[in-house]
Amino acid sequence: MTGADYFFGKKLNEKLNVPIGLIDISYVLATIATFLDKTTVLHTKDTSAIFSFKRQRHKEFLKQNINWEENGYQGKRPAYNPQHFPTLCFNGMVNPIIPFSCKIIVWYQDESEALSQISEQYVTWFGDYISMMRKKFKNPELPIYYVQLAGFEFPQDTTSISWAKFRISQEECLKYKNIGMATAVDIGINNNIHPVNKQEIGRRLALITLNKTYGFSDIIYQGPHISSIETKSKKLILTFDHTYGGLVSKSKGNTVTGFSAELNNGEILQLTGKITSKNTIQISVSNLKSIRYAYANYPDCNLYNNANLPALPFTKSIY
Template sequence: MYSNKLIFQSLSIFLVCTFNLFSQVTLPKILGHNMVIQQLKNVPVWGTAGPGEKISVTFAGQNKTTVADSSGKWSVKLKPMKASFTPQEMIIKGTNTIVLKNILIGEVWLCSGQSNMEYAMRKYSKFETAVKGQRPPEDDLNKANNPNIRIFLDRRKYMDPSPEHLGWESAMGKPLVDFSAVGYYFAKDLYSKLHVPIGMISAAVPGSRIEPWIEASKMEISPKMKNGKILDKLSKDGGDPGKFYNTMIEPLIPFSLKGFLWYQGESNCFLNENIRYAYKFKTLIESWRNDWNDSKLPFYFVQIAPYAYSTTKDDRQHTAENLPEFWEAQQLALHLKNTNTVVITDLVDSIADLHPGYKWEIGRRLSLVAANKAYGQKNIICSGPVYKKMKIVDHAIEITFLNTGGGLTSRDGKALNWFTIAGTDGKFSAAKAVIKEDRIILSAREVPNPVSARFGWNEAAQSNFINKEGLPAVPFRTDNPWDKLF
């Protein structure tokens, strides 16, 4: 039997080792070798150490010191810096010293959502079967060679602090295989416009609803609409609120970002959601901005693609109009400042495919939005035609549009399609659509006295209506019941 003295000695050694282990300076996974630091913003650096331990952070001529609090947490903020292609080292000192190498300064974006955002570059072979538009001019999966584009793949089970400080990689070779294709092509196109280092963080989970991406406590709200009606608490919809927020988003806070990219909604559309999704989406956007302490952070999202939701066999009564209603719910987020969207109704080969393969074009369109809205390159057209207003002229409806670019046109030179109009009876009929400058004149023999119009109001709608920059028009209905109530 061990003597009491031996037991006491063993216990003392264990406690000393344990104390030393936990007094080591540690960093969150997102802070590591090869990372990109956001330019022209304060740069938070944070971690844990022993309570009361003095910490110093040195980078690019700056030196910041602090003391870990009673729980061992510490943080400093580096002053804003200009973009730099010069690899630099960051030195963090406490009882131990950490040296992070090969750090660049540039633009950092977080892309999140479900499977279409997660859709990895390893599926590149599917791009070869694309029948619309053009494939990328290069085989990026095998030939990408730009060390100034860096990627961080947020894996929910691997976000604990790592003593190797690995996670960021150059967007080439093996690391690129599993990375978001939308995220990579966004970065590639944005790089060509800005000529600064680009850092992309991908945090996406296939099949995920929106609820797991929202902090659970933020879901405990009962939204009040403008007409005074109060909706039930959002959390009553289930969906594991906070599940992915806790494991994938929270570990990133407050890593400095330029903005967010979001591509999600299919899982909620299967539930026939509309206005309730709009409030969840609003909650997500506002809560993430609040987490990063910046109410103006750009938030750009992808309108989900045409798909045959009406063929789904479950207890819900799906119709061909459920998807357009969901599009409408997504568009309500545009009431929030610094939000924008891209439309992809033209990037579908089959409405039986929930995962269309044109990810390079989706990434490019998101970069057009970022270039125009976030970086002030106003000469870049970033949207197709957007409904502005309507008026009745004789026996027709005149629709005026925003974002007409170089002018309204037909993609294939044929008559514009997927326009319908209705009279007071609410019965919609296919309409003849004639372009007149920045307007469309709609008429139908069956509707001599029209009062409302719709465009692309069907899950299968892949209209030929575009601006001359080739960007598709945004589906709409002039009898939108939610727009003034959100």
């Protein structure tokens, strides 16, 4: 069982005071396609992208194998990860448990797609996964709650923003019905793809579940979310919802870091903001093309609400 699963179940047990049954289905470096059944893989509108991804991984394996042979067969022979095959994990791990019922599904996977920079197609695939699982378990309202990727810096490529882009696609998945997202953007480790703070990830997933599935409407589970942007002279006024008692900076005073902007000339500018009310932040800047927050693989993010939940990353055009 994963650490996040354990702390998720522990939090539910503490609140509900009933035994919590968890079924762990996990496979390191698995792609979403491997958790789809054959019918879904063949009928998604992005089927070609799934098989293109598989071919890409196969080419990488062949290259690694050639290098291993040319280097005199030193070390272990490179392995082709079977969890990159479409349908494999569905057939081997999901299908056997379908006769059982489940209350919710928690989804904590995405690194493989983020690394391969296929975030646009992922929104479609995740929607197909949701539909497939609800059909398989014969529950059209089956809740599915997922984790937005934690911060991580690529040591081999510090200019990449693939994870930043992918988090935006993950948030887009909230458009699907009966869905919830727990962000881990603020609790990552710059040199470790797997964050060690599983307690907080499990807690945030449990907050969503308690509110949306078990009816504890007083439990806050959402962090600040950008709702509107207003330009005034040479200033931006950012308004947030889900502030629950007010915006909070984890830095001293009311200063908020982690903002950046793309200027009309293409230049990227790092910015700071100032909390000016319970739900607004002011930034002194002009001539912008877009404004961003926590838009980096390993972002600087110190904006929270009064319930100690972090603001979601965003990138917004300025018109």
